[in-house]
Amino acid sequence: MVWRFTAWLAVFVASGASNLALAQAPSFAPGVLTVIPPDPQFEETFSGPSPLVEIVRGLPDLDWQPHFQPKSRTPFDRAQTVILRRAIWNLEFAFKPMRTIEVDVPQPSGRMQKKIIWYMVYRVRYLGNDLEPEPVKDEWGHETFTVRDTSHEGRFFFPQFLLESHDLSKTYLDRIIPAAKEPIAQRELRGQGLLNSVEISREVIPLSTPDNPQDVWGLATWEDIDPRIDYFSVDVKGLTNAHKPVDLPDAFQPGDPPGTGRDVLAKTLRLNFWRPGDAEHELEDRIYYGVPYDADPARQTEILRAYGQTERLDHLWVYR
Numbered sequence: 316m317v318w319r320f321t322a323w324l325a326v327f328v329a330s331g332a333s334n335l336a337l338a339q340a341p342s343f344a345p346g347v348l349t350v351i352p353p354d355p356q357f358e359e360t361f362s363g364p365s366p367l368v369e370i371v372r373g374l375p376d377l378d379w380q381p382h383f384q385p386k387s388r389t390p391f392d393r394a395q396t397v398i399l400r401r402a403i404w405n406l407e408f409a410f411k412p413m414r415t416i417e418v419d420v421p422q423p424s425g426r427m428q429k430k431i432i433w434y435m436v437y438r439v440r441y442l443g444n445d446l447e448p449e450p451v452k453d454e455w456g457h458e459t460f461t462v463r464d465t466s467h468e469g470r471f472f473f474p475q476f477l478l479e480s481h482d483l484s485k486t487y488l489d490r491i492i493p494a495a496k497e498p499i500a501q502r503e504l505r506g507q508g509l510l511n512s513v514e515i516s517r518e519v520i521p522l523s524t525p526d527n528p529q530d531v532w533g534l535a536t537w538e539d540i541d542p543r544i545d546y547f548s549v550d551v552k553g554l555t556n557a558h559k560p561v562d563l564p565d566a567f568q569p570g571d572p573p574g575t576g577r578d579v580l581a582k583t584l585r586l587n588f589w590r591p592g593d594a595e596h597e598l599e600d601r602i603y604y605g606v607p608y609d610a611d612p613a614r615q616t617e618i619l620r621a622y623g624q625t626e627r628l629d630h631l632w633v634y635r
Contacts, residue, residue, distance in 0.1 A: 353405030359557040370394035469519040557582035580634035
């Protein structure tokens with residue numbers, strides 16, 4: 316199956332079948348495009364050591380005393396401290412300033428309704444340099460692990476964009492709004508094609524090199540946003556497969572299906588924004604990237620508390 320995927324991918328890219336996504340990269344003035352580099356960490360290539368509850372709690376009959384080997388070598392004892400290892404890949408994310416646009420959106424009644432759409436135009440690249448665990452022997456013959464860099468032909472991006480208001484405690488998932496895509500493409504990329512969150516998930520993000528950058532441009536859109544929002548963040552999932560499994564205490568019981576009571580927290584890019592506006596003249600309000608600064612220390616502390624931070628960070632990586 317691997318060689319079939321590789322062969323298909325090579326034909327796919329070479330044939331130009333993905334013209335919409337791999338169009339000529341536009342040029343922007345300095346500072347227009349904000350680039351967030353990948354942030355791979357060695358600690359993301361493993362989880363644990365922690366108990367494997369499916370055995371420790373689900374199969375207690377495996378707890379027995381062998382006659383010809385140490386008890387520590389039995390599956391039950393080994394399941395007490397398990398380390399799960401995996402390869403980690405990442406995508407580079409870049410975005411243009413968030414903006415709003417007014418478009419006519421079809422309604423279930425068949426009529427058109429003017430709506431203000433919030434949107435983000437972004438670019439993703441796959442730069443390779445995946446982290447892959449590699450076993451090595453120490454001087455006493457014990458197996459330890461390090462990581463090595465590897466690259467593949469490409470990766471898929473299954474995005475999820477969540478806009479979260481910190482002052483109004485509201486959240487909004489991005490929506491597919493076909494009526495908004497073409498006007499935004501004309502406005503932001505001089506008509507170059509943009510992929511919505513469903514379309515981009517069908518595209519292979521091919522390997523980029525310094526001599527051959529491969530840009531894939533996407534679009535996230537939101538509608539019915541409360542115009543009173545001042546402080547908000549956009550969480551972007553799908554840029555990496557890094558995650559943290561978390562077993563809830565005593566949630567798994569004997570007889571439960573594997574994985575019961577386990578949350579998998581995905582590594583997520585959080586982008587912070589603010590807008591000094593109100594419900595009036597929403598289209599004229601500018602959206603700024605980052606956490607606002609206030610000279611009053613008490614007011615600054617209050618703003619940081621709204622974002623759930625202790626310092627001003629434009630972006631950060633969180634698990635959620």
